[in-house]
Amino acid sequence: MGEERNSAVLIAVGDELLSGIRREGNCASLAWRLHDAGWRVERMEVIPDELPDIVDALSRWVGKVGLLVLSGGLGPTHDDKTRAALAKYLGCGLAVDDALYDRVLSRYEGARRERLERSRPLQGAVPCAARGVYNPAGSALGIYFEREGTKVWSFPGVPFEFEAMTKQELLPLLPPARGWESVGIVGVPESLVVERAPEIIADERLHISVLPSFELVELVIRGETEHAASAANAVRERFAADALPRGCVTLPQAILETGRNRGLTVSCAESCTGGLVGASMTDVPGSSAVFTGSAVVYDNEAKKKVLGVSPLVLELHGAVSAECATDMARGALELYGTSVAVAVTGIAGPEGGSGEKPVGTVWFALASRVGGAVTSDAFLRTLEGGRDLIRERAVRVALSAVWRRMCAL
Numbered sequence: 001m002g003e004e005r006n007s008a009v010l011i012a013v014g015d016e017l018l019s020g021i022r023r024e025g026n027c028a029s030l031a032w033r034l035h036d037a038g039w040r041v042e043r044m045e046v047i048p049d050e051l052p053d054i055v056d057a058l059s060r061w062v063g064k065v066g067l068l069v070l071s072g073g074l075g076p077t078h079d080d081k082t083r084a085a086l087a088k089y090l091g092c093g094l095a096v097d098d099a100l101y102d103r104v105l106s107r108y109e110g111a112r113r114e115r116l117e118r119s120r121p122l123q124g125a126v127p128c129a130a131r132g133v134y135n136p137a138g139s140a141l142g143i144y145f146e147r148e149g150t151k152v153w154s155f156p157g158v159p160f161e162f163e164a165m166t167k168q169e170l171l172p173l174l175p176p177a178r179g180w181e182s183v184g185i186v187g188v189p190e191s192l193v194v195e196r197a198p199e200i201i202a203d204e205r206l207h208i209s210v211l212p213s214f215e216l217v218e219l220v221i222r223g224e225t226e227h228a229a230s231a232a233n234a235v236r237e238r239f240a241a242d243a244l245p246r247g248c249v250t251l252p253q254a255i256l257e258t259g260r261n262r263g264l265t266v267s268c269a270e271s272c273t274g275g276l277v278g279a280s281m282t283d284v285p286g287s288s289a290v291f292t293g294s295a296v297v298y299d300n301e302a303k304k305k306v307l308g309v310s311p312l313v314l315e316l317h318g319a320v321s322a323e324c325a326t327d328m329a330r331g332a333l334e335l336y337g338t339s340v341a342v343a344v345t346g347i348a349g350p351e352g353g354s355g356e357k358p359v360g361t362v363w364f365a366l367a368s369r370v371g372g373a374v375t376s377d378a379f380l381r382t383l384e385g386g387r388d389l390i391r392e393r394a395v396r397v398a399l400s401a402v403w404r405r406m407c408a409l
Contacts, residue, residue: 007040007065011057013072013082014157017046026071026155026162030170036222037174039067049073054085062089063148069170072157074140076119082154086143087127094125097132097141104139137164144169179225181232184244185217186251186400193217197238200231215396218249244403251399252284258406259290259339266402267336268294269307269328271319271345272362276395292336297328307331320346320357322378325365330376333367340405341367342398346383348390360384362394366405 010027017024024046031041042065047053054073061068073082087094101124105113116123116139123140126132133142133153138161143154155165185193190212194201197219201208206223208231219235221228236243245261248254255266268277278294281287295306300319303309309327317323328343346362353359365378379401383393 006038007042008034008067008069009042009061009065010044011061011068011070012044012046012157013049013054013070014046015049015079017072018048024071025159026157027069029163030069030166033166033171033174034067036180039174049079049081051081051085051088054082055089058086058089058152062150062152065150067170068150068152070152070154071162074123074142074154074156076122076140080122083122083125083127083143086130086145086154090127090129090145090147092127092129095128096120096124097126098124100124100126100132100134100141104135104141108139133165133169135161135165136168137161142169179228180220180222181228182249183219183221183232183235183239184249184251184254185219185235185239186242186244186403187215188217188239188242190217193219193239197235200234203231206231213396214393215400216251250284251396251403252281252287254403255281255399255406256284256287256290258403262406262409264339264406264409265290265292265336266406267292267332267338267341268398269332269341269343270294270296271298271303271328271343272348273344273391273394273398274298276391277342277344277398280395280399292338295328295332295335303328307335318357320361320363322363322365322380325363325378326367326376329365329367329378330374333369333374339369339409340402342402343367344394344398346390346394348387348394350387358382360390362390362397364394364398364401366401368405368409370409 010030012024012027016022027044034041047057070082073080101120105116108116126141126143130143130145133144135141138156138158140156142165145152153169155162190210205227206221209220211218221231244254245257248257270277275294275296281291297303297306300314304311307328308331309324313323313327325343325345329341332341343365347353347357347359349359360383362381362383363378365376367374367376381397383390
């Protein structure tokens with residue numbers, strides 16, 4: 001290996017990444033796996049798809065780290081220059097690895113195979129001083145070489161191809177992962193989480209990442225397996241009323257887990273969120289065991305016809321009100337026959353606000369059934385941000401409220 005055997009540098013190649021047209025995710029995903037296996041990621045860089053920039057990156061890091069991984073620039077178009085840059089750095093020419101490219105082509109038939117055959121001179125080319133790497137999910141060959149103790153891999157930047165080649169080439173070489181735990185804490189500010197667990201945060205035997213987001217702070221705890229598990233248990237005990245169940249890192253996961261354990265079901269009634277609450281629930285595999293459905297009632301007539309919202313409520317209080325949210329939640333509870341229902345109605349903007357009800361005004365309501373009795377309550381949140389952010393935050397508030405209500409039943 002290089003000077004630092006368990007150190008790595010990850011480089012994403014692409015003008016589209018620097019311009020913001022695409023977001024880089026390949027290096028971030030690999031960095032997590034490397035860190036989990038005890039490696040130190042020295043740098044993650046995004047560089048232009050230009051030959052001098054790629055050669056410069058290789059020159060700066062080969063011999064300095066044990067692992068260098070490049071993502072992108074191996075396609076068949078004019079702006080894919082990683083292959084030529086690797087050859088220039090190695091001081092050699094390019095040659096087609098026909099045997100390896102034939103293996104790729106064997107997966108395809110008809111017109112697609114003919115098209116890929118035309119790309120053989122480009123996507124099948126490998127620097128003569130390196131070896132080709134089979135691509136199990138696409139057509140462009142990867143490239144591997146070792147120099148000055150640094151192992152260098154170059155993979156295509158298409159995310160599912162990069163993922164497949166990472167699993168094929170890199171994961172078998174990594175040592176077993178160290179222990180790690182994730183604890184999600186709902187509704188507690190990041191600063192308070194740190195204040196209430198100072199000795200855990202400061203434990204030098206652990207590497208703890210504090211990852212705050214709206215309505216949720218995630219503590220990722222890494223270290224020796226038993227020590228990480230002990231620390232996670234201590235955090236859960238300290239935040240007993242706010243910590244998500246073990247194995248859950250998102251609110252939808254927690255709702256599903258709690259519903260399964262307690263025999264509870266959930267439904268939604270949505271106006272300003274337009275189905276996003278329900279969509280977040282169905283992102284979790286197996287959600288049908290707990291989540292029944294979401295009524296998207298954007299128009300007032302839909303609120304009346306689908307959920308039975310009182311016309312008088314709409315006339316006197318409007319759609320964005322405690323009364324309307326309560327009728328919506330009770331209507332969803334009745335419509336779907338669930339244990340808990342949540343309703344969301346508000347003004348996401350950019351228009352529609354007023355002095356009394358500005359943009360960001362969102363009413364939530366919960367209805368729940370215990371035996372034959374139905375109870376309901378509503379609450380108001382004023383959410384900041386643009387339309388997308390207000391809707392996203394409204395989803396988080398709704399999910400948080402549902403989970404807490406389920407825990408209380």
